Amino acid sequence: MLTVLLVDDDAEFTDVACTIIEFLGHEVLTASTLAEAREWLSKESFDHILLDFMLPDGSGLHLMESLQPERNTRVTLITGHPSVKGIIKDMCGPNIDYLVKPIQREDLESVLQGKKQAVSKRSTTAITRHFGQLIGESAPMQELYKLIGRVSKTKANVMLLGESGVGKEVVAAAIHEASDCEGTYVATNCGAFSKELIGSELFGHEKGAFTGAVGRKEGVFEQAENGTLFLDEITEMPIDMQPNLLRVLENKVVIRVGGTKAMPVNCRVVSATNRSMEEIAESKVLREDIYFRLAVFPITIPPLRERKEDIPLLAEHFINQLNEENGSQFRWQPVQLEKLQTYDWPGNVRELRHFVHRAAIMSDPEGTDIELPKTIESPFAKKQTLSTGLKAGRTIEEVEKELIYATLEKVEGNKTTAAEMLGISTKTLYNRLHAYGDLNSDSE
Amino acid sequence: MDEGEFARLQQAVHDARRPLNRITMQSELIKLALEGAVPKDKAMVALDKIIAGSKDCSDSLSDLVAQFSPQANGEGSPIE
Numbered sequence: 226m227l228t229v230l231l232v233d234d235d236a237e238f239t240d241v242a243c244t245i246i247e248f249l250g251h252e253v254l255t256a257s258t259l260a261e262a263r264e265w266l267s268k269e270s271f272d273h274i275l276l277d278f279m280l281p282d283g284s285g286l287h288l289m290e291s292l293q294p295e296r297n298t299r300v301t302l303i304t305g306h307p308s309v310k311g312i313i314k315d316m317c318g319p320n321i322d323y324l325v326k327p328i329q330r331e332d333l334e335s336v337l338q339g340k341k342q343a344v345s346k347r348s349t350t351a352i353t354r355h356f357g358q359l360i361g362e363s364a365p366m367q368e369l370y371k372l373i374g375r376v377s378k379t380k381a382n383v384m385l386l387g388e389s390g391v392g393k394e395v396v397a398a399a400i401h402e403a404s405d406c407e408g409t410y411v412a413t414n415c416g417a418f419s420k421e422l423i424g425s426e427l428f429g430h431e432k433g434a435f436t437g438a439v440g441r442k443e444g445v446f447e448q449a450e451n452g453t454l455f456l457d458e459i460t461e462m463p464i465d466m467q468p469n470l471l472r473v474l475e476n477k478v479v480i481r482v483g484g485t486k487a488m489p490v491n492c493r494v495v496s497a498t499n500r501s502m503e504e505i506a507e508s509k510v511l512r513e514d515i516y517f518r519l520a521v522f523p524i525t526i527p528p529l530r531e532r533k534e535d536i537p538l539l540a541e542h543f544i545n546q547l548n549e550e551n552g553s554q555f556r557w558q559p560v561q562l563e564k565l566q567t568y569d570w571p572g573n574v575r576e577l578r579h580f581v582h583r584a585a586i587m588s589d590p591e592g593t594d595i596e597l598p599k600t601i602e603s604p605f606a607k608k609q610t611l612s613t614g615l616k617a618g619r620t621i622e623e624v625e626k627e628l629i630y631a632t633l634e635k636v637e638g639n640k641t642t643a644a645e646m647l648g649i650s651t652k653t654l655y656n657r658l659h660a661y662g663d664l665n666s667d668s669e
Numbered sequence: 670m671d672e673g674e675f676a677r678l679q680q681a682v683h684d685a686r687r688p689l690n691r692i693t694m695q696s697e698l699i700k701l702a703l704e705g706a707v708p709k710d711k712a713m714v715a716l717d718k719i720i721a722g723s724k725d726c727s728d729s730l731s732d733l734v735a736q737f738s739p740q741a742n743g744e745g746s747p748i749e
Contacts, residue, residue, distance in 0.1 A: 235687065235690075235691070237691050237694075237718065238690055238691060238694055241691075241694040241695060241697065241698050241715075242694060244698060244701065244707060244711075245694070245697055245698070245701070248701055248706050248707070305683045305686040305687060305690070326686050326687070326689070326690035326693075327686065327689045327690040327692070327693035327694075328690060328693060328694065329693055329697060330697040330700070330701075
């Protein structure tokens with residue numbers, strides 16, 4: 226929200242302009258003369274001044290002398306003379322803009338947004354989105370871009386493997402973007418449908434095919450014609466539905482549920498799973514014949530801990546997005562970005578995005594500083610302290626506690642081994658854990 | 670057209686642009702009313718102001734014609 230001073234002697238114009246400026250979410254005060262405007266400036270500070278060029282007691286330009294340079298107030302001169310535009314344009318500094326009457330809502334919106342746009346432009350230009358989607362310049366990501374580039378030139382089906390939260394759907398969209406195909410990108414989650422409904426989701430259904438099928442429905446294969454179909458959590462698809470999928474992949478035709486007509490389909494299928502290849506083979510969640518149809522070109526997406534150098538870029542991107550959505554102007558401090566890089570992010574990019582969002586909510590919306598939570602706590606990740614090591618100002622007890630937990634994590638909770646590593650008796654270790662409130666009598 | 674005439678023309682255009690600006694702003698207000706952002710009755714008032722603004726603009730244009738007519742400049746009527 227900006228605080229705006231509107232200086233114009235046309236009462237009817239100022240009345241409506243105030244309504245519009247307030248509708249745009251800003252606070253506005255008015256003055257009809259230079260004297261009134263000067264009085265406001267002596268009492269209040271403004272982010273933006275909308276200033277009529279011709280006022281009853283002189284030119285609006287005289288007000289510039291009353292502005293405090295350190296306030297960095299933006300000024301938009303309003304004029305009814307197009308000829309004056311040229312003169313103003315010549316004297317326009319970085320903080321001076323102009324509007325020529327008649328003025329529309331969009332004009333006001335764009336001049337008032339100028340300041341925020343400048344900030345977000347400055348901070349977003351450095352981040353490249355590969356294939357319009359992916360962020361990261363690390364070696365593992367460069368390798369990924371190479372694979373996406375290669376496979377996008379073919380029609381091969383792709384299987385994306387990677388831990389939860391690495392961005393499999395984003396990679397699927399990147400493949401679609403790079404493919405330069407005519408059709409659309411359609412995404413569906415195979416784990417989200419019951420055995421009864423997944424056939425209808427994938428292949429569509431005819432009217433009256435089952436109870437509740439009140440009309441004909443196109444399946445995702447048809448929707449993605451000449452495009453890309455993303456099947457997320459493919460390994461969660463019921464095993465007895467898999468032969469139907471295999472038939473579509475082999476014959477490239479679908480038959481809607483309750484229908485008889487075979488319809489040709491043509492789309493690239495990008496599937497994804499968070500299970501490893503070994504797990505897929507051992508757990509038999511995916512039929513072998515389906516696997517070879519889907520994973521013509523398997524791509525493993527690296528976890529965030531293997532590309533830590535991308536964490537600052539991603540954190541910048543997420544905070545820029547939040548700034549844009551909420552009109553805030555948060556900025557990372559270099560030391561904060563270093564701290565984020567010390568954590569392993571077991572929940573990957575999704576966890577990082579969630580953490581940045583949480584930090585932004587905790588921070589003062591009027592300021593630029595981001596308040597970083599002391600610990601990263603996710604129910605899906607082990608608690609880890611954001612400490613970069615020993616620093617003056619911490620107590621011996623705090624450092625000892627941190628060392629004990631780090632050692633326990635390293636030895637996967639084995640207290641005897643941890644005690645040995647720490648050079649203390651097992652009894653002492655138990656006493657410490659008791660004191661931290663982390664043990665009860667049952668666990669001993 | 671000499672400099673004096675051009676200055677008068679500029680002033681007349683400026684005067685005509687003032688009601689046009691009001692009309693534009695009142696139209697924006699009506700859009701807001703239709704979007705439900707401001708009360709509907711404000712739209713009715715805005716419409717009246719647009720009508721008044723159009724008349725003002727018309728008057729300004731008539732003045733402009735009068736100012737630059739040959740009679741006003743002592744050049745006689747073009748019909749005669």
